[in-house]
Amino acid sequence: MGGQRAGKVKPTEHDYADWERRVDALSVLMGGKGVTVDERRRHIEALPPEAYDKMSYYERWIVALTQALIQRGIITTEELARKMTQVERRG
Amino acid sequence: MKAYPLGHVRTPYYIRGHSGVIERVCGSFPNPEELAQMRDGLPAQPLYRVRFMQKDVWPDYGGNPADVVEIEIYQHWLEKA
DSSP states (O other): OOOOOOOSOOOOOOOOOHHHHHHHHHHHHHHHTTOOHHHHHHHHHTSOHHHHHHSOHHHHHHHHHHHHHHHTTSSOHHHHHHHHHHHHHHO | OOSSOOSSOOSOGGGTTOOOEEEEEEEEEOOHHHHTTTSOOOSOEEEEEEEEEHHHHOTTOOSOTTOEEEEEEEGGGOOOO
């Protein structure tokens, strides 16, 4: 992804949702453990274009962090799926 | 600027293929392409601040013709103009 014309920039004020702040914090913490910004960006750039366009900024970040954790063998996809089911049930 | 490199290249697309001049040497830092692949990025690569003319970068640039855009680019992402 990248290099495509995006038209005019619309500057709008917005506040961050709590989950977005948490993703940011997680990103800083993982950075301290050696997950570089380049590693995260590689995962973001690997997103299929449709997914990239559909996701918000912090959705792309959390996907990148998750990919890094899976690729590094820190969590498994099975553990992730189990946790996501739990969170969905909790509502 | 190399126009279509492979790998995790951080050079913005809008500047690829354009010519600029070296404004300063920023030092040497681990190679982002290697860091992106979970390797150590060593040996460190020289990083340059490169100056481009805005009017050369944007076909319909309406600002001051003396305006510049400066971008920090690693040596191995540059080629001699």
